[in-house]
Amino acid sequence: DVQMTQSPSSLSASVGDRVTITCRASQNVSRYLNWYQQKPGKAPKFLIYAASSLQSGVPARFSGSGSETDFSLTISDLQPEDFATYYCQQSYDTPSFGQGTKLEIK
Amino acid sequence: QVQLVESGGGVVQPGRSLRLSCAASGFTFGHHGMHWVRQAPGKGLEWVAVIWFDGGRKYYADSVKGRFSISRDNSKNTLDLQMYSLRAEDTAVYYCAREARHCSDVGCSIYYYYMDVWGKGTTVTVSS
Numbered sequence: 248d249v250q251m252t253q254s255p256s257s258l259s260a261s262v263g264d265r266v267t268i269t270c271r272a273s274q275n276v277s278r279y280l281n282w283y284q285q286k287p288g289k290a291p292k293f294l295i296y297a298a299s300s301l302q303s304g305v306p307a308r309f310s311g312s313g314s315e316t317d318f319s320l321t322i323s324d325l326q327p328e329d330f331a332t333y334y335c336q337q338s339y340d341t342p343s344f345g346q347g348t349k350l351e352i353k
Numbered sequence: 354q355v356q357l358v359e360s361g362g363g364v365v366q367p368g369r370s371l372r373l374s375c376a377a378s379g380f381t382f383g384h385h386g387m388h389w390v391r392q393a394p395g396k397g398l399e400w401v402a403v404i405w406f407d408g409g410r411k412y413y414a415d416s417v418k419g420r421f422s423i424s425r426d427n428s429k430n431t432l433d434l435q436m437y438s439l440r441a442e443d444t445a446v447y448y449c450a451r452e453a454r455h456c457s458d459v460g461c462s463i464y465y466y467y468m469d470v471w472g473k474g475t476t477v478t479v480s481s
Contacts, residue, residue, distance in 0.1 A: 248415070281467040283398075290448055290471040291390075291398065296455060297465040334398055338466040341412050342388065342400040 249273055249337050253345035259353040264325045268348045270318040270335035279339035280318045282311055285347075286331045294333075295320065327352075355379040355470050357449050362475030365439055375432040375449030375472055383407070383427035386452035388468055389434050391445035391477075399445070402434065403452065417443075439479045446474040 250273035260266045270280065282295040293302050295311040298318055308323045322329055330352050335345040361373040375387070389401040402413045402423040411423050422435040432449050450468035457463040 279465060283468075285398075290473055291450075291468075292471075293467060293469045296467040297457065300455070300465075302469065336398075336400075336468075341414070342403070342468075344390075344398040344400060347397040 249276060249340050249343050251335055251337055251343050251345040253333075253335055253348050255348060256346065257349040257351060259351050260325055261353045262325055262327060265321065265323045266325060266350065267322075268320045268333055268335075268350075270313075270320070270345050272316045272318075272337055272339075275315045276337045276339035278314050279337055280311075280313065281336045281338060282309075282320050283334045283336065284329075284331045285334065291334065322350075325350075355451075357451065357470060357472035359447060359449055359472045359475035362447065362477045364478045364480060366481050367440060367479055369439055370435070370437045371439060371477060373434040373436070373447055373449075373475055373477070375434075377430045377432065377451070380451070380470075382425075382430040386466075387423075387425060387432045388450045388452060389423060389432075390448045390450055390468070390471075391443075392448070392474075393442070393445045396445075401447070404432070436477070439477075441479050444477060444479045446476050448472055448474045 252271045278298040280298045283291040285291040299311040310321045332347045332349045356378045358376045388403045404423045420438045424433045449472045451470040453469040454464040
């Protein structure tokens with residue numbers, strides 16, 4: 248099974264900041280890496296597929312990069328609605344998620 | 354609009370069974386693989402099971418293999434998760450999610466898969 252590890256587990260930032268969340272796979276997953284956003288009490292929302300392709304309707308301040316085992320999600324110019332928990336997920340094998348990164352307001 | 358609605362959650366004693374359902378609407382259900390993903394209280398997302406678009410293949414997380422069974426009825430646009438021998442650690446919100454794919458190139462030699470539509474979830478509590 249492919250294990251996904253995110254860092255940091257939590258992060259404090261201010262509106263307008265730029266933040267980066269990293270995700271590491273336990274083996275090469277090529278670019279089969281997706282990102283999701285989840286707000287408290289809500290279902291996850293799909294953001295990015297294939298490591299760097301934005302889902303339609305996702306603001307351009309979100310960007311993803313990486314390949315093989317190391318990936319990142321960057322949010323530029325943080326907006327109040329971006330404070331949430333973010334998960335990476337690999338689709339190279341049977342799916343697995345990272346443990347999540349909680350992005351909080353400083 | 355595209356929608357997934359889960360039902361069937363509740364409080365159940367350890368060792369008992371429960372069947373969850375997910376009703377799909379607004380898209381051609383039979384064209385998509387479908388997943389169940391769960392989230393224990395205060396924890397992260399855990400993938401549970403997937404079924405191919407035609408029901409031809411099914412895969413399970415090790416934590417539920419042999420106890421849970423995923424199925425679908427494409428004529429009724431429904432996805433089910435039959436859960437047996439429930440344990441306290443199965444307590445979670447259970448989400449159904451649609452699988453979509455993107456062709457990476459003109460020849461479609463590579464597809465990228467992701468879960469693009471999620472239901473709101475149904476809560477399962479396993480407790481005596």
